[in-house]
Amino acid sequence: MAKSIQSVRGFGDILPEQTPVWQFVEARLRATLDGYGYEEIRLPLLEKTELFSRSIGEVTDIVEKEMYTFEDRNGDSLTLRPEGTAGCVRAGIQHGLLHNRQPRLWYAGSMFRHERPQKGRYRQFNQIGVEVFGLPGPDIDAEVILLAARMLRSVGLTDIRLELNTLGTAAARAAYKDALVAYLRGHEDRLDDDSRRRLETNPLRILDTKDAGTRAVLENAPALSDWIDADSREHFHALCAMLDTAGIAYTVNPQLVRGLDYYGRTVFEWVTDRLGAQGTVCAGGRYDGLVEQIGGRSTPAIGFALGIERLVALIEDGGLAPSPRGPDVYLVAAGDAARRQGLVIAEELRDALPGLRLVTHCGSGGFKSQFKRADRLGARFALVLGEEELAAGQVSLKELQSAGEQETLPRAELVAALRERLPKESEGHE
Ligand code: ATP
Ligand code: MG
Numbered sequence: 001m002a003k004s005i006q007s008v009r010g011f012g013d014i015l016p017e018q019t020p021v022w023q024f025v026e027a028r029l030r031a032t033l034d035g036y037g038y039e040e041i042r043l044p045l046l047e048k049t050e051l052f053s054r055s056i057g058e059v060t061d062i063v064e065k066e067m068y069t070f071e072d073r074n075g076d077s078l079t080l081r082p083e084g085t086a087g088c089v090r091a092g093i094q095h096g097l098l099h100n101r102q103p104r105l106w107y108a109g110s111m112f113r114h115e116r117p118q119k120g121r122y123r124q125f126n127q128i129g130v131e132v133f134g135l136p137g138p139d140i141d142a143e144v145i146l147l148a149a150r151m152l153r154s155v156g157l158t159d160i161r162l163e164l165n166t167l168g169t170a171a172a173r174a175a176y177k178d179a180l181v182a183y184l185r186g187h188e189d190r191l192d193d194d195s196r197r198r199l200e201t202n203p204l205r206i207l208d209t210k211d212a213g214t215r216a217v218l219e220n221a222p223a224l225s226d227w228i229d230a231d232s233r234e235h236f237h238a239l240c241a242m243l244d245t246a247g248i249a250y251t252v253n254p255q256l257v258r259g260l261d262y263y264g265r266t267v268f269e270w271v272t273d274r275l276g277a278q279g280t281v282c283a284g285g286r287y288d289g290l291v292e293q294i295g296g297r298s299t300p301a302i303g304f305a306l307g308i309e310r311l312v313a314l315i316e317d318g319g320l321a322p323s324p325r326g327p328d329v330y331l332v333a334a335g336d337a338a339r340r341q342g343l344v345i346a347e348e349l350r351d352a353l354p355g356l357r358l359v360t361h362c363g364s365g366g367f368k369s370q371f372k373r374a375d376r377l378g379a380r381f382a383l384v385l386g387e388e389e390l391a392a393g394q395v396s397l398k399e400l401q402s403a404g405e406q407e408t409l410p411r412a413e414l415v416a417a418l419r420e421r422l423p424k425e426s427e428g429h430e
Contacts, residue, residue, distance in 0.1 A: 021322070042107065092131075101134065102134035110124050128151075160271060163270075164251070165253055287303070328381065333360075345385070
């Protein structure tokens, strides 16, 4: 036998036993987005590298060390998207979606980052994200946060915290940056290497460090909150007041800066202690400068992205996953004629009962092994076709996983019998 080939590290399969949870999550999140009138946009997986270096920022973890970048056959530098916002803004500008409208968009799909794989951190992972353009807030900030909160509630998650902060305007951050750098220069010997390098390139990112020594230095550093401009402060207070009125619990975390350069004013994260260092489930913020930075007309914007793998892990960990449902009917047939007829009857039933989950037995096997298979799939009923019965226009129905009798009925009454016995969901009301 040839040596088998394994998947690429950090690129996981989602197996059939896991897909029901994924489908549950995706369906609930989509339905919630739909309820707010957000429209779906589908974006390519591959973009020009420049899009990400210009938007996310040259000196961020993502652009510095996490991107899958390669030259294609024409020598163009391309990158597998590490996140969805940049592509969404690019598409919005390219197709004129942002001007004179206030689109509220969402997207879902895989993102790619070359990180160290561990639980809750993969190299291909999935996000559902939201981006809203043309609205300066704070009302839309509040709506976007309420939407994310409802998305999390819709899958049963109630025990995660919302953290909130304001980063102020670019000018406020620039002034703060000078003060921070001046302070940190006085303690340069106690900083970790990355942070020392960032003093030159992107000092605000130092606030995000996980290094204990640097964290200790930061304790007495000037606080960004003291540098926030009056307008941003007012914006933030208005947002907080709206969230208070709506009864959304949050904590203001003045250390929250987010890992991407394009954020300003409102930033927020939903965090949990149940996933170790991978505790952020949903994160986002306002990015009023980004559209112009990518070559569009200045347009305010806000968005967030939710990590589906982490959401699924929390749901499984909390025992919130819906129990898998087997087929409604497993069709058991013996003999060539019954098998042939079986396929026809199965199609008739699918026509008559939309949403019916019917599995026909294929391949070999007598009644006994067919019943065993029906049991293993967790089927509710076995529909039994015997040669003689069929000739007499009859079929049999047996409720499985119960001691019920097998009942024989005229084929013409089969649809009515199933309709009566099956729950309403199996008629397309899911
Ligand atoms: P972290 O601090 O955990 O690296 P991040 O700030 O890089 O997260 P964002 O870029 O804000 O993450 O992405 C939004 C969400 O996408 C995260 O909150 C997380 O749920 C999810 N996410 C990010 N990176 C990964 C990954 N490598 N694997 C799985 N999920 C991820
Ligand atoms: Mg990251």
